[in-house]
Amino acid sequence: MKAKYVLIISYFYILLFVYAAISKLITFEAFQVQLTQSPLLSAYANIIAYLVLGAELLFALLLCIKTTRLLGLYLSYGLMVAFTLYIYLILNYSDFIPCSCGGILEKMGWNEHLWFNLIVSILGFVAVYILQNNTKKFYLRIIIITLISSVVLILLFTSSEYIIKKQNPFVRRYLPHGVIQDETLDLQVNSFYFSGFYKDNIYLGNYTAPLRYIEIDSLMQRQDYSITIDSINLAYSNLRFKTLYPHFYLADGTTPIIFKGVLNDLKKRKTTGILSYKDVYFSDMVPVDSTTIAFKGQSSQDYKSVLGLLNSEGPVQIDLNTNLLESTSDGVFDTDGILVYNKEYEKFIYTYYYKNKFIQTDNKLIVINEQSTIDTTQMKKISATKLSTGENKMITPIKAINSIVVTHRNLLLIVSNSMGQNESRKMWRQASIVDVYDFVNNSYLGSFYINHLGDDKLSDLIITDHYLYGLFDRKLVRFKMAKLLIDKFY
Template identity: 40%
Template structure:
């Protein structure tokens, strides 16, 4: 039985009023907290690449539609627009729940009060109300043939709105994912999580990570280089070891220790001597193999070491040498690429990943890293998520000292890093698009990359300990261990 005109009119007014309230509330909520809304859109797997302009379009569209719904003359057009927008929102949630690699946080307004599935039900209910309103808005027709045509046109219009809106959201999803992976719009995603699950305090802030294995983390101290602190992975128990060094009066300036059980290694690149010992007694023995001068080194296994040194042009160069026999150290020309001076612009961090048997060199002032095998043959080049492809540094040549020097503070892109199981963890020095500036005062951002696929995966926050920011980190299993001054924190990571 056809509803009487009055009940139909009342029902239509109620539906229009509900849409007006919904859209005005949602739009005002977004505009009042616009920066947060834009940040949340930037974390969306569907809309990341378009967050800048979509953040403006959505609330403006909602307000325009709400205004048009007020006037009966424009109500049919406005209801089609409102219905199409609700279909887009619904398609967005369906893709998020079923096809997205991760489920982001909410995007303001009512959505913050509901879960994704609850909001899907909410949206579907409003879509059904929209269909009812569009059917009510059909002009009555006494002629049966015309009535059939009007209904067909109306049904076609509703079906077209559903299809076009759904296809549009799907296309946005595909294009956005392509731009995020190929065009690098420098938008971070925080769909992984890092939860602080343990912490302890150290006597001072001079510690650095020397290695990890067998359920233990080894810490060395730059001010007391012969003392090693072994801490269990739960950060509950610690043992202090002292390295027994042969009685050599050597001009050490920067002693470093690396622990790779069952051995440990002690060296100072300014002195051409390398020491090796067993952690069962912590007695260091001199390696008789020829040792080069170097500024960084990593022990790849019990017999081979990779290092960074300088060539005759005072440019950084990578190389390797053996701890066994009398092999001459081998230098690898052409791995590090000069942009400014070949020294400061090529500064970076050298890592060895014992799980994948890969070397990695991460530049400090540009968005690039090199992955190499044990022989220092280049496997691939990767990029960090920021867009600084050329080192932004100023270098001056001091004629009296015959050397280059930084003439201005450098623009540091990658502050610190660690490399484990094919994953590169980078503490970034550059804020990305749509990121909350307040968070940069409260935490450090660590970007995570899969070096095998050369893809950026996710980012995590490492919160400051008071006013102390993280300085060193190491990954071990599903945990990231972080030094913040005299604090040692353990973060448990989600599966990457």
């Protein structure tokens, strides 16, 4: 009777491993990608895919031969212990629970997987106990195998977490159902951009009609407003609208001039005042508070990007930080990037366009920390030349590594143009990829897709406490964020 039990369990293991191995072979590429998305083993996905496949076939072969059956049962038990512990860690210690795996367990949820693997491990344990005549040898070997299986998996888990979150080998970890399309609003024209938000209301400026902006409320209802300025005859070329409730700012860094007004006053058709005129030239500006503006400009000596602060409390004061941005290539494009301000933590974050890096500073533009993005391209190779006008131009235009950057609470969201390992080119043609970082803890949290709207790609992004908003040509789309993403907020 005992011999029959051992034989039945051996045949069961053979069937299980052979079926699982064949299933993996048939869809091997998908199996590799699936392991890449594992919250525990992402960094070792490629090698583990081959090891698991090889182990299943080898153990099945050992179980077929009478003289090696005992060894096969010991090893099969160890493998099932590792599978069981893996699922336990997924359920209790991972950042998220991935989609269920395919093959023989395709229809099971993760809890069912856990119970299935646990029962199969116990069946193997009993079979080994029956076949192993020496009780002392059995207990010693079973303890050693259990410990080895557990320690190896835990080491893989901890080291993979460190590599993915700190060393970044450019293996993306996709958050399941990161955002879900909720509401869509037709804006009629494609010249809008996000200028800020307050609670559940968002504000959009207009590139082609800079003296007009719109407000979208929580019901996705639109309200249009006009801005009246006194200095209407100046040679504006790049007027941009920014909001920091309750104030708004209208700025053109080529003139250069910054207007300031109160959003509620516009409803009463009141005009705005001039906050700064001919104090500093800039290419972008970010309101910090009612009297302070951060800006990005270019050095008049070497055209390198520089950051600075404009304080309008009393006589206007300009504080330039010319040494903040490091140049390792052409000196112009390699320092170019996107400046954002995180109000909750009172920090600036500057993300380079052509480097896999962003810088954190305090509200005085003093560097606190530098962090690499998940992309492993330290610097794009840029060939540039200087024209007779003094303007710098790329000889061969290249695509930026990081294209859109937004921050809210402890999160930094970067729309990346770089493809990671084991990612589908087809998916890249259909969606934009957003990488999510916790800049407070200096870690990469995961990524998610934002699908194109037909032929229209994502052109701008903004995040609030409850929603993510995207602009697609003439359409404004509101996305619901998965609880998993909202839970990342501090």
